[in-house]
Amino acid sequence: MRATPAGTGEAGPATTRETRSLPAHAPGAVDTPFVIQPYDEVVAHDTLWDAHSHPFHELLWNERGASCAVVGERIWTITPTLGLWMPAGTLHSGSATAGTWFRASFFGFRTTSSISDTPVAVEITPLLRLLLERLGEPGLAPSSRAATEALVLDVLAPSPRELLVQLPTSALLRPIADAVREDPADRRTLADWAAELGVSTRTVTRAFSAETGTSFVRWVAAVRAQRAIDLLTRGWDVESVAEQVGYRSASAFGVAFRRTTGLTPGAFRSG
Incomplete structure (x- = not known):
């Protein structure tokens, strides 16, 4: 990218x-x-x-x-x-x-x-x-x-909130993980990926839960949030970041970002 x-x-x-x-x-x-x-x-x-x-x-x-x-x-x-x-x-x-x-x-x-x-x-x-x-x-x-x-x-104490992406390693999920991390704007759904890989949606769902501890949707949101934070700290404007990480509007991006990070995109803007 x-x-x-x-x-x-x-x-x-x-x-x-x-x-x-x-x-x-x-x-x-x-x-x-x-x-x-x-x-x-x-x-x-x-x-x-x-x-x-x-x-x-x-x-x-x-x-x-x-x-x-x-x-x-x-x-x-x-x-x-x-x-x-x-x-x-x-x-x-x-x-x-x-x-x-x-x-x-x-x-x-x-x-x-x-x-x-x-x-x-x-x-x-x-x-x-x-x-x-x-x-x-x-x-x-x-x-x-x-x-x-x-x-x-x-x-000092552990926090239940964290900005963590657990990378799946199986041959089934690695193509999905590589594609989404390369391009967080990839809008293929879990059903799209299942059809492309020739397996059932249930198979992909279970594999994601077992390997990452979360759902496909939440995993993608975390990847997008991590990339968004990187771009925001480099001075990108919110609208450009939203488009770059796969959201159709800055407002939709803001809602998803706050849900994942607990903060607004503006908290990371450096310029």
Whole structure:
């Protein structure tokens, strides 16, 4: 799919891409005496992180823009309101678009307990955001740091809401997944796909539920939402994004987007 900048009908200049390689560490393989250590960076280019793992737990979230984390066949979108908890030792890769201001909070493996044995979404509430930002203040007194860390650990919890796409891997569903991810505007229905693959709609329905944990319609909506967020953070206007991801109007796109993400498209517009 060719990306078109907002307000134009032509493709923009090629975007510089940067690939970073990091080591794969087992949990606790490196001494991490801290409780919570903050990190943040504004990426100047579209950036890819090769598969790696950390010796500590990690909470990923963004101050601005959107990024993705991939674990196996699962793809999460990370936003300013929805972060991702990554347990120590979890092999993952990631990506962020140019201009994304991403944040990470590292949690010492031996000084904190993981809130989950597997990656899980975390809602970045206003309170949690304020507490995490306070830990980044220079000159924070040790007693204040300890009190703030305790509050973070008290309010930190998995969220039932997540921007997750689970990729199906079977020979039956992979053609569908590849086609929709290549072109989210593909309007073929489940019945269309069943006819094209020469199987019953019930077969496709059961396979989607078994492999992705959701329905075909909701899976397509999640793929569209992930692509829409990427385009919105690149400055595309809402009408162009709606068309690009398969909706006949901006209003229909807005309703579907809010249903999937809990936010309006405008929350991700960078320009």
